Amino acid sequence: MNHSTDIANLFADIPAQLPQELSTRLLDAKNLRIERIVSYGHASEPDFWYQQEEHEWVILLTGGALLRWASGREEALAPGDYVFIPAGEKHRVEGTLADEHSVWLAVFFAA
Amino acid sequence: MNHSTDIANLFADIPAQLPQELSTRLLDAKNLRIERIVSYGHASEPDFWYQQEEHEWVILLTGGALLRWASGREEALAPGDYVFIPAGEKHRVEGTLADEHSVWLAVFFAA
Numbered sequence: 001m002n003h004s005t006d007i008a009n010l011f012a013d014i015p016a017q018l019p020q021e022l023s024t025r026l027l028d029a030k031n032l033r034i035e036r037i038v039s040y041g042h043a044s045e046p047d048f049w050y051q052q053e054e055h056e057w058v059i060l061l062t063g064g065a066l067l068r069w070a071s072g073r074e075e076a077l078a079p080g081d082y083v084f085i086p087a088g089e090k091h092r093v094e095g096t097l098a099d100e101h102s103v104w105l106a107v108f109f110a111a
Numbered sequence: 112m113n114h115s116t117d118i119a120n121l122f123a124d125i126p127a128q129l130p131q132e133l134s135t136r137l138l139d140a141k142n143l144r145i146e147r148i149v150s151y152g153h154a155s156e157p158d159f160w161y162q163q164e165e166h167e168w169v170i171l172l173t174g175g176a177l178l179r180w181a182s183g184r185e186e187a188l189a190p191g192d193y194v195f196i197p198a199g200e201k202h203r204v205e206g207t208l209a210d211e212h213s214v215w216l217a218v219f220f221a222a
Contacts (some may be wrong), residue, residue, distance in 0.1 A: 011191040025122075026219060027168050027195060031142060032220050034168060056162045057114075057138050057145060059121060059216070061172070080122040084114045084138060105170070107218055109143050 003027045014101055031110035039065065039102040044047055044092035054108040056085040058111070063102025068095040089111035114138045121172070124213055125149055150213040155203035163193065165219040167196040175211025178207035179206040198222035 008026075014026070015022070018040040020086070027034040049070055067083070077080045078101075083087035083108035086093055088111075096102040119137075125130070136191075138145040144165075155161070160181055169219040170193035178194070179185045181201035186194070196202055207213040 005195050007188065007192050007194045007201075008188050008193040009189070010193060026193065027199070029220060032218075034218065056141065062210065075118050077118065080120040081118050081120045082121060082137065084116050086116065089116075105216070106164065107142060107143075107145065109220075 003029070008103065010036055010110070011103065014103070018042075018101075029049045033108040035106045035108070037106055038061060038102040039093070039104070040100075041096055041098040043095045046071040049090040049092050051090045052085075052087060052108070053078065053087055053111065055111050056106055056108050057082060058085065058104055058106040063100050065102050065104075066095040066096075068092050068094045093104050114140070115136075117179055120131070121147055121213065121216065123188065125214070129153075129212075144219040146217045146219070148215040148217055149213075150168040150176065150204070150207040150216065152209040153204070154206045160203050162199060162201045163196075163219070164198055166198050166222050167217055167219050169194060169215055169217040171215060172214045174211050175208040176213050176215075179203050179205045 018038060021042045024036045026036055029042040058075040060079060062079055065077045067077060129149060132153045133149040135147045136144060137147055170192060171188040173190055176188045178188060
């Protein structure tokens with residue numbers, strides 16, 4: 001397992017400029033990975049769908065985002081909103097707020 | 112696995128009165144449990160130490176708290192601060208802010 005027992009802050013070390021979405025691995029354990037993802041107006045590439053082998057539980061903590069599922073489902077996420085995305089479920093980030101950081105905390109785990 | 116794919120908000124449904132600390136299970140999977148814990152001036156009982164069979168990764172999202180380890184380590188946590196507590200490591204909540212809700216998000220997983 002790759003981790004530290006030091007205290008760190010989820011909202012620290014966010015670059016002012018974010019040409020690309022930024023993913024940081026916070027904890028890496030057997031069958032479990034916790035990541036911080038920072039978006040700033042980013043969206044998934046056109047026609048790109050995430051389809052992951054792992055389950056994902058994700059919470060948006062700042063900003064705002066629009067998620068879309070291949071099923072046609074679409075949801076706007078505000079700070080504090082969380083959702084479980086089962087492995088294999090096709091989804092994409094349709095967009096995130098253009099004028100502030102959207103900070104996500106994502107827990108990926110074995111299906 | 113016990114979960115929903117609906118969207119919910121971590122900061123919703125927090126009772127104004129909290130005679131006891133409130134734990135809510137948000138996701139319950141094999142070897143993994145995600146909980147919301149809401150404190151309001153609560154602390155661990157005197158001389159009580161948590162000593163868990165599972166690893167715990169926990170982040171404080173609102174409020175403030177003081178954690179103490181049996182090793183003598185003590186840390187103040189502000190919003191956004193997170194820490195990994197390995198299974199078996201004796202620790203306790205020395206206190207939480209008396210005048211606002213401290214909302215924690217805890218990920219427990221098999222050691």
